[in-house]
Amino acid sequence: MEYIAVLIAEKLSLVIQHNLPGMNGQFYISDLYFYGIIPLVFIFFLYYTKVNERFILYWETLQRTFYAVLYSEIFCVVLLYLFKTSNYVSRAYVVIFFAMAFICLCISRQFLIKTCRRLNLMKEAVVFIGAGKTTQKIIDFTRNNNCFGINVAGLFDETPKIKDITEKYHIFRDLEETKDYIQRYKIRTVIIAVPSMEKERLLNLIEDLQPIVRNLMFVPNIVGMPVFNLEVKRLYENNMVLLGIKNNLAKKTNRRIKRVFDIVFSLATMVIILPVSIIVMIGIMIESPGASPIFKHYRVGKSGKLFPCYKFRSMVQ
Structure with missing residues (x-):
């Protein structure tokens, strides 16, 4: 699908480039690059940036696709310069192709996901350790987000509590039965969805399951922590993982951008709600x-400073 999307982007870019004013000169790119090298470079960087991961949000997919297209474009341009074919390539085409490739790849991915969901294809079999709320949240995530779905092969929980899960999915009786099922049906992914599990038991589970599965994931006990800007830092030598929480507003540039956005958005919203506000005021x-x-009162704002707050009067003195 990615190969076809890149070819379509190349063709569309050619059409747009040839129809631009002042772009009637000779333009040439060999079939080897057009049908071979360029699409393969894009496929490599799409794989490198892990665009097709299952547990990924839509905006993260867009971000990874953008970087994959950017890396691919840079790599292709470098190749053209190294092989001295850059004189035949229009700079306008490079810019147009960047936009077309990003758009076509995003559309093709969504089309592929929608098609696979309707036909129940490309669902990976997953075994869960734990049959509680965390497991239910992960299952709901794969259903509600634009990502490739999963097929719950079974769950292992000694004391399952959620009735909907126990009635819908197969529950393994013990760990040995779970391991036997994983090996027999060659399950590639196991998710330990018990954040409250004791450390020793978690380590024992990982030690038992890691040799027989390709992907072993577990949910850490960080309930209540902000995870939107969470980053993972790996200290391999010390066998340690650091979880970092980024504060984007710590930079002055980001704060200024946010301030401009707040003002512009507020002014635009005021224009929209102004007619309604006038009607309410007249009423x-x-x-x-x-x-x-209008009723005026004071609220506590940033750094403990008071600021006047205005609202429509809703009570009679």
């Missing part, structure tokens, strides 16, 4: 003649 004045329709 208050009719209902309570002589009284001000």
